Amino acid sequence: MKSVMTPADRDRFEKCLVLAEHGATAGERTAARAAAERIARGAGLTLAEASRAFGQRREAPRSEDRPSPAPRRPYAWAQPKEPVKPVTVEELARQKAETEAWRKRASAAADRQRKRERAEQDAYAAEARARQAERDREWARARAAAASGER
Incomplete structure (x- = not known):
């Protein structure tokens, strides 16, 4: 096969x-x-x-009555590269504007993320303060009860 x-x-x-x-x-x-x-x-x-x-294919010497073979197709890698086109001032300005816009979007996204994280941290800290305040009140009550019981 x-x-x-x-x-x-x-x-x-x-x-x-x-x-x-x-x-x-x-x-x-x-x-x-x-x-x-x-x-x-x-x-x-x-x-x-x-x-x-x-x-x-190795060919015998050509005789004048034979047609010449078709030319081989050229390989893509053997072809000359097209010339490099210089970057224009307008293209540079457009690229700079795109970069600045991207930086502004990235900065705004980072700010939003920091605000979310800060809000989460503040909520956690407030909850921790509330728990500590409750423990302090319980300690103060226990201390007051122990002091009134000692006298």
Whole structure:
């Protein structure tokens, strides 16, 4: 059963074959050949079958009566990058305004959060004071009862 190589697999396979033929060192060429074999095996093909189907085809010298082959499609990574567009003053002003607006929103949100936390702390402190005041009153009553009972 043969499976089909995806276009990405074909590209990688072709690159590996080129590197296997033109690599700078013997180790590089061996590694590229092994990688090409793994890709072919993943597609259910042998290296020879995959090379015939998708790889670089070595052609016999062209005769004048043969049409030239269609040019290979260029790789996206090999295309020149589009030139960088300089940032305009208006764009910088817009970015600065966005940043300031974001800072104001973040600051307002932090203020609201601090107010909520402060309200919670105040409520907890008031509750603690009320409990302490009740304990103080109970202590004062007990002290007064003990003092009146001692005399």
